[in-house]
Amino acid sequence: PDTPQSQPSQKSARKKNQSPKASPAPSPTPSSAPSSAPPIRKWPAEVSQLPPFMHEYYADVVDVEGDGHCGFRVVSVLLGKAEEEHQMVRL
Helix, strand or coil, rough: CCCCCCCCCCCCCCCCCCCCCCCCCCCCCCCCCCCCCCCCCCCCHHHCCHHHHHHHCCCCCCCCCCCHHHHHHHHHHHHCCCHHHHHHHHC
């Protein structure tokens, strides 16, 4: 009754052949860094709460007022507008 043939097969959404996660490469020391390397930025402590695989994609951290409209405020700032112009983004 409970043989593998009588049980419906369930497919997993996970990839079966996932490669192991590679650890991030250590950052080069200032003496070995090429002259065209971007400056090292000091990120807020909250950045460490985000997934490590995303760290290489961060371009900037914008600290805006947290009033329920913060998503619109961030978009406004990243578009080169003032934080207070977030109402235009909402339209």
